[in-house]
Amino acid sequence: MKNLSSEEFQQNETLxxxxxxxxxxxxxxxxxxxxDIILLLNAANKAPSAHNQQSWKFIVIKDQKKKDLAALIANRATDFPRTSAVLLRMASRSISSAPVVIAVANTGELIDHGRDLFQIDEVDSDLFFRTMEIQSSSAAVQNLLLAATSIELSTVWLGVMYLIKDEVLELLEEPKGEFMAIVPVGYxxxxxxxxxxxxxxxxxxxLN
Ligand SMILES: Cc1cc2nc3c(=O)[nH]c(=O)nc-3n(C[C@H](O)[C@H](O)[C@H](O)COP(=O)(O)O)c2cc1C
Incomplete structure (x- = not known):
């Protein structure tokens, strides 16, 4: 199967x-x-989600809170082995340099809804619907990244903070949420x- 060239991708705006x-x-x-931030969040919110539960939350972080987040990540980097420490420091620098950062957390609503709806074993149901929450939020994050690109903004999906997710969620005042992604946004x-x-x-x- 043929790889498309950049020129071939230009056949429409979405591609x-x-x-x-x-x-x-x-x-x-x-x-x-x-x-522009409002536009990105609206684009994210248009994503498909399992059972249309839209079990995502977006936290817009600027100014002092953004500095606190970058500092938390840089400070905790020293507690990790080399590769993860390097990635955490890099993430901290990205967050510092971006004018705005959008964090994404899962709310757990789908897990609660699914358990009641499907009436399956609690362990199976948690894993099933947790996975679906992650998949739904991933679609929302990708919408956000693409919307940003479409208006000449740049982003990076940062996942390495999963290593310190409880502290990050605490700082973002979402202690009950599940860590999904942190996305610095800027030029x-x-x-x-x-x-x-x-x-x-x-x-x-x-397969035919
Ligand atoms: C779930 C996920 C987690 C990621 N976490 C990080 C991260 O912690 N730090 C980072 O620098 N990039 C992170 N990335 C970005 C990838 O490194 C990047 O998408 C990949 O190298 C491909 O490059 P591209 O996005 O320019 O196509 C992540 C991407 C995804 C989808």
């Missing part, structure tokens, strides 16, 4: 945006308009691109 999106870890010292410090993706041939199996 062009998908092709253009890439992670940005360092941001220019330039504010993001509140109306890139310099132009960038995605790392090379595997050829589609390697990820596809066709």
């Amino acid at each position: 062009g945006t998908i092709d253009k999106r890439h992670s940005t870890r360092f941001f220019a010292n330039k504010e993001v308009d509140d109306k 890139p410090e310099k132009p960038g691109s995605s790392p090379k993706k595997r050829p589609v041939d390697l990820i596809i199996k066709q």
Whole structure:
């Protein structure tokens, strides 16, 4: 199966945006308009979700709270082995440099709803609906990333803070939430691109 070129992705705006999106870890010292943040959150909220439970919460973080989050992550990095410490420090720097950060937490609503609805064993039901919550929120995060790209904003999906998720959720005043993602949003410090993706041939199996 053939890999599409960037030119071929340009056949419509959505495909062009998908092709253009890439992670940005360092941001220019330039504010993001509140109306753009509202647009990103609305795009996220349009995502599909299991049983339409929309079991996600978005926390917009700026100013002092953003500094506190970056400091927490940098301080806790010293407690981890090298690779995770490097990733945590890098995440802290991304958060510091971005003018705004959006955290995503799962609410657990789908887990509660599903347990009652399906009346299956509690352990199975927790795993099933927890997975579905993560999948639903992942769709919302991807909507957010693509919406950002479509209006020339840059993002990175940060997951490494899972290592200190309880402290992060506490700081975000969401102690009962489940950590999903932290997404710094801003304008890139310099132009960038995605790392090379595997050829589609390697990820596809066709069955007739
Ligand atoms: C679930 C998830 C977690 C991620 N966590 C991190 C992270 O903690 N730190 C980071 O720098 N990038 C993180 N990334 C971004 C990936 O490194 C990035 O998407 C990948 O290298 C492909 O690059 P691209 O986004 O430019 O296509 C994460 C991405 C996903 C989907």
